[in-house]
Amino acid sequence: MKFTQVTGHDDTFLVDVTPPHRLHPDVAAAFGRLQQRARQAGFDLQPASCFRSFDRQLAIWNAKASGTRPVLNEQGQALAREQHSDWEWVQAILRWSALPGASRHHWGSDLDVYDAAAVAAGYAVQLTPEEVDPGGPFAPLHAWLDQQIARNDCEGFFRPYAIDKGGIAPERWHLSYAPLAAECERSLQAEALLQLLRQCDTLALAPVIEAHWQEIYQRFITPAVAACNQEVGR
Numbered sequence: 433m434k435f436t437q438v439t440g441h442d443d444t445f446l447v448d449v450t451p452p453h454r455l456h457p458d459v460a461a462a463f464g465r466l467q468q469r470a471r472q473a474g475f476d477l478q479p480a481s482c483f484r485s486f487d488r489q490l491a492i493w494n495a496k497a498s499g500t501r502p503v504l505n506e507q508g509q510a511l512a513r514e515q516h517s518d519w520e521w522v523q524a525i526l527r528w529s530a531l532p533g534a535s536r537h538h539w540g541s542d543l544d545v546y547d548a549a550a551v552a553a554g555y556a557v558q559l560t561p562e563e564v565d566p567g568g569p570f571a572p573l574h575a576w577l578d579q580q581i582a583r584n585d586c587e588g589f590f591r592p593y594a595i596d597k598g599g600i601a602p603e604r605w606h607l608s609y610a611p612l613a614a615e616c617e618r619s620l621q622a623e624a625l626l627q628l629l630r631q632c633d634t635l636a637l638a639p640v641i642e643a644h645w646q647e648i649y650q651r652f653i654t655p656a657v658a659a660c661n662q663e664v665g666r
């Protein structure tokens with residue numbers, strides 16, 4: 433697989449799911465099957481976010497870096513930029529957002545989901561722990577997904593961020609299609625990714641990222657890009 437395809441620089445391999453959402457054709461087909469099964473169980477499984485380009489992830493990163501888009505703490509509350517050093521701020525962003533080039537959403541294999549039947553039409557999906565934890569509107573959908581994943585009967589989907597290892601927050605809304613994601617994970621190399629970020633002259637906080645690259649890669653990137661091969665091996 434080409435490096436451009438795993439870093440969000442190629443969108444030619446995608447197909448429409450529910451516009452504007454796009455996925456790899458194999459993933460779109462598998463998600464369609466999962467939607468059908470969810471419907472029979474009483475859920476309206478819908479995508480909240482699918483493929484994201486490098487430029488889109490860069491825009492999200494830069495908005496969080498500058499503080500124009502909220503950066504959240506563990507409890508989902510917005511942090512104050514002026515109370516944190518640059519390095520603290522980078523870590524806080526990385527807890528919930530990937531660096532451009534290092535997002536699983538670049539691959540066409542991963543998506544965030546919700547249950548449209550559990551909320552009013554026009555509800556703005558937040559993708560926060562409160563929505564998916566017990567008592568939240570999407571908790572029953574995720575309990576059902578847990579059952580399918582536990583039985584290894586989820587059309588190839590699993591949760592790459594299921595366990596909190598202190599880096600990336602556990603995002604229950606995020607599903608990954610293992611057959612394709614495993615291939616993407618093997619194509620992503622630390623050194624090539626750092627080169628790519630060096631070439632990006634609009635990346636906010638770039639000197640901080642470069643200075644802490646080893647730790648960032650170990651704590652925030654490896655758990656994301658090796659999740660699949662760990663899961664599949666189990």
Ligand SMILES: [Zn+2]
Nearest residue numbers: 543544603606
């Ligand atoms: Zn996601």
